[in-house]
Amino acid sequence: MTDSTVVLPNLDNIIRGLLYIYILSLPFKHLLFIERNGFIILVVLLLLWCAVNRRHFFTRTPIDAPLLAFIAWVAFTIPFAAFPLYSFKEFAKLLQQGLIFYVVVYFFKDESRWARLMWVLVGTSLIVSGYGVLEFMRMVGILQSESRLLMLESVMSGEVWLSTYLVMVIPLCFALFLFEKRPYERIFSLSATVAATVCLLLTFSRAGFVALLSELSSFVWIVRRKTLIVASVLIGLLIGAVTAGVIHYGLFTVPGTDIPIRGGGTSSLVHRMDIWEYTLRRIAEHPLVGIGYGKDNFKLVYGQLPEQVQGGHYSILSAGTHNTFLDLSLGVGLPGLALFVWLLQRIAVQALTRFRQSEDPITKAMTLGVGVSIIGLTVRLLFDHMLIGTLALQFWVLVAMAMVVYTEKPVVEQAVDAAG
DSSP, X not given: OOHHHHHOTTHHHHHHHHHHHHHHHTTOGGGHHHHHHHHHHHHHHHHHHHHHHTSOOOOOOTTHHHHHHHHHHHHHHGGGSSSHHHHHHXXXXXXXXXXXXXXXXXXXXXXXXXXXXXXXXXXXXXHHHHHHHHHHXXXXXXXXXXXXXXXXXXXXXXXXXXXXXXXXXXXXXHHHHHHOOSHHHHHHHHHXXXXXXXHHHHTTOHHHHHHHHHHHHHHHHHHOOHHXXXXXXXXXXXXXXXXXXXXHHTXXXXXXXXXXXXXXOSHHHHHHHHHHHHHHHHHHHSTTTOSOSSTTHHHHHHTTSOOOOOTTOOOOTTSOOSOHHHHHHHHHHHHHHHHHHHHHHHHHHHHHHHXXXXXXXXXXXXXXXXXXXXXXXXXXXXXXXXXXXXXXXXXXXXXXXXXXXXXXXXXXXXXXXXXX
C-alpha cells in the first residue's frame, strides 16, 4: 500500500477526474477558464502528490530525447530573442504542454483508464463536429438563427482552429471503427468519423482538404484493405470534383449565401507564397538562434517596418508566417526546426511501430490513429501555424495516449520491486 493510499486515498482519482474535465474542455472556447484555472489546480495537486509519495511522476517514453532536446534548445535561445520576456512567456506554455504529456502518460497508464479517456476524446469530437454541422445549416438558412456567421467555427475560436482540430481527431475515430470489434462502439466511432469529416468539408479549408487526403492515403498504405481503398478513392474524387467545379465556375461563395469559398481563387495562396518568400530571407539572417520563440514574434519584429504592397497582393509584415516549420526556423533557428522534425518523426514512427506489433484492437486503433494524425497534422501545419494554445495541449494529450503503451515503471518503483 502506497503512502498516497494511506494519507489521501482518493488523490490519484481526484487528479484523473480533473484531467478528464480539463481535456474535455480544451476544444470549447467558452470553457477556456477551465483550462486556465484547472491547470493551476492540477499543478497544486501534482505537487501534493509528489510530496505524499516522495517521488516524481515522470515516466520514460520513446520520445523523451527529442522532446527534452527541443525544450532545452528553445530555453537556450531565449536570451538571444528580440523580445525575451515574450519568448519566455511562450516557453512557459511549452513547458505546460510537456507537463500535460507526462501527467497523462503516468495517470492513464492503466489500460482501462486510457481506453476510457480515448472514448472521451471521440465523444468530444462528435459534439464539436455535430455542432459545426448544425451551425452550417443555420448559416445557409436551413435552420433559423439570430446570429449571422460567415465562417464555420463550431465551439472553437475560428475556422482554422476547427479544421486543425478535426484533422487531428478524424484518424483516431476512423481507426477505432476499423479495429473495434464491439458493434455499438463501432457505430459510435463511425458516427464521429462521418460527422467530423463532413464538418471539415464544410469549412472549405483547402489546407484541411489536403491534410484529409494525406490521412486517407496513409490509411490505405498502412492498412491495405480493399473497402478502405474504394472509400478513399470515392472521397478523393468527391473532393476533387467539388474543387474543380468551384474553380471552373469561379465560385467565391456558397450559392445563395454570403459564406465564402476560399478555394474559388488563388489570392490566399499568392499571399502565403509572398509571406514564405519573405520569411525564408529573414531565416537566412538568423539561422542559428532565430529572433525568438513564439508565434507573435514575426509581427513584433517586422510588423512596424515600412512596406510597399504591389497591386493584387496583400500586406505580409503583419500577417505571421502561416507555416509552423518556417515559424520555428525563424523563431529558434534551424537547429530548433531539426529537433522539432525529429520529434514529429519519432512520434509517428513509434506509434506506427507499436501498431504493427500489437494484437490488441484498441491499442492498434489508438497507435494507428495517432500515427496517421501526425502525418495529416504535418500537412496542415504547412499552411498555418496552429500548434498553439489549446490545440497544442490537445495534440500532446493524443501523443500521450499513444506513448502510454510504451511506458515503463519509474525507477523508484523498479527499485521497490527488485527489493521485494
